[in-house]
Amino acid sequence: MFDSEFFIQLSLISGLTLGVMMLTVWLLSLKLNDVSIVDAFWGFGFGLAALTMLYLADRQHGVGTAQLALVLIVCLWSLRLGGHLLSRWFGEAEEDRRYQAMRQRNPGFRWRSLYIVFALQGALIWLVALPLQVAFSAAPVSLDLLGLAGAAVAVGGLSMETLADIQLTRFRNNPANAGKILDTGLWACSRHPNYFGDATFWWGVWLICVSITPAAIAVFFAPLLMNYLIVKISGAELLEHYLRKNRPGYEDYIRRTNRFIPRLF
DSSP, X not given: OBOHHHHHHHHHHHHHHHHHHHHHHHHHHHHHTOGGGHHHHHHHHHHHHHHHHHHHHXXXXXXXXXXXXXXXXXXXXXXXXXXXXXXXXXXXXXXXXXXXXXHHHSTTHHHXXXXXXXXXXXXXXXXXXXXXXXXXXXXXXXXXXXXXXHHHHHHHHHHHHHHHHHHHHHHHTOGGGTXXXXXXXXXXXXXXXXXXXXXXXXXXXXXXXXXXXXXXXXGTHHHHHHHHIIIIISSHHHHHHHHHHHSTTHHXXXXXXXXXXXXXX
16 A cells, blocks of 8 residues: 655655765765766665665565565666766766866856756656655565566666676777777667666666556656656767767768667567
8 A cells, every 4th residue: 555645754855865965976076076976876876765765664664575676676776887887987087078068068067066967866866766765655565477577677678788888898998999889789789778778677667666556657757757868868869969970980870770779680
């Protein structure tokens, strides 16, 4: 049974937790003079929110195997993505070009970044995690067939995202590939298999949440929002705009390779 009063409490506390995390990371970015570190905490933030919800739900009414599977899968995704982005940040000599461009467009960016970068990303994490907030506001539930199907979709998406990032990292680390386009492996099936895996993961998470309580159907817009963000805002479209101008042969790659959903045949 879904507890609407506890949902409000859970939402407020998870939002506050994310706010404290983002404020801390913003203060760190001021010291480093580098906003790029926020990308790693985009990943870590979901795990922090999920663990916060698990703790509160366990104290309120206990948790079932479905809720435990949910938090395990989200934390695996969170650690994988956050660790990958943090490792990439350590390997970069300067701030990401996206944030450099934002600095140029926004006078006083050092201070304004608190709300145009950190607060915004914290709010987006909270919105995408709404299905989790609904699921942890419900009574303990055992993992059923729908939950298992959702877990399979999520793990499949996580596996694709992970493998695509491994292939891309290896390609970039080879000096012989400088200026070239990765068009083998998963990258021969989709121009953005890592983003497709990410989108698939969050639809799987939503299915697990629906298996816990039908109330999660009402927040179907959360995985849709994640899809929109990784395709239109900070993912595929932004990257392709850069690659079309700076990578010879990318137009030909576009003509022979699907943009998002992998072409299997």
